[in-house]
Amino acid sequence: MLQSVATGGQSGGSHPHTDADLLAASVRKDQRAFALLVERHFALVYRVVWRQMNGHADAEDVAQEAFLRLWKNPGQVREAGALKGWLLRVASNLVTDRFRKAPAETLGDDDVFVDGRDNAEEALGRRQVATAIDDAIAQLPERQRLALTLVHFEQLSNAAAAAVLEVSVDALESLLARARRTLKEKLNPQKQLLLAGLAAEGR
Numbered sequence: 001m002l003q004s005v006a007t008g009g010q011s012g013g014s015h016p017h018t019d020a021d022l023l024a025a026s027v028r029k030d031q032r033a034f035a036l037l038v039e040r041h042f043a044l045v046y047r048v049v050w051r052q053m054n055g056h057a058d059a060e061d062v063a064q065e066a067f068l069r070l071w072k073n074p075g076q077v078r079e080a081g082a083l084k085g086w087l088l089r090v091a092s093n094l095v096t097d098r099f100r101k102a103p104a105e106t107l108g109d110d111d112v113f114v115d116g117r118d119n120a121e122e123a124l125g126r127r128q129v130a131t132a133i134d135d136a137i138a139q140l141p142e143r144q145r146l147a148l149t150l151v152h153f154e155q156l157s158n159a160a161a162a163a164v165l166e167v168s169v170d171a172l173e174s175l176l177a178r179a180r181r182t183l184k185e186k187l188n189p190q191k192q193l194l195l196a197g198l199a200a201e202g203r
């Protein structure tokens with residue numbers, strides 16, 4: 001498996017399939033190596049894109065486009081440790097481009113799967129809360145949105161999220177603080193709706 005990677009440039013190393021090895025093989029247009037990189041990182045990129053696009057159906061296409069750009073020129077990622085951050089930044093920029101062309105649509109009612117144990121009222125309450133929060137997040141500036149997604153939804157540490165965004169931890173915390181403040185301002189007028197939805201969810 002991935003023989004060209006395993007035998008290239010390693011002198012008996014015990015970890016032949018690191019991101020560094022796979023990137024080097026991808027530069028040589030080794031499709032198997034690149035496929036493994038996609039398999040390793042696609043889920044994270046897709047989740048972040050999905051969140052940033054507020055569940056838009058094009059999220060998978062945007063995530064795939066980020067990897068396509070990597071395939072076209074893998075040599076632009078000079079250090080394997082920067083790969084995850086590079087992919088997320090490219091994907092985030094692609095999301096921004098989509099927003100400029102047309103605002104992202106929210107999920108339709110048909111896309112919401114309701115547990116059979118829940119009644120319609122409880123499902124509606126949850127959906128109202130989720131939609132209000134997702135809409136508010138989708139309207140945040142790009143870097144605030146990405147910072148919030150990485151820390152609160154992907155549960156990256158502040159240091160790891162700062163590395164992805166290529167900013168200091170202090171700068172990341174500033175982005176988070178501004179994002180939270182903006183969300184609070186946007187959601188405050190809908191406070192009663194959110195409380196009602198949470199009450200329905202808790203019954």
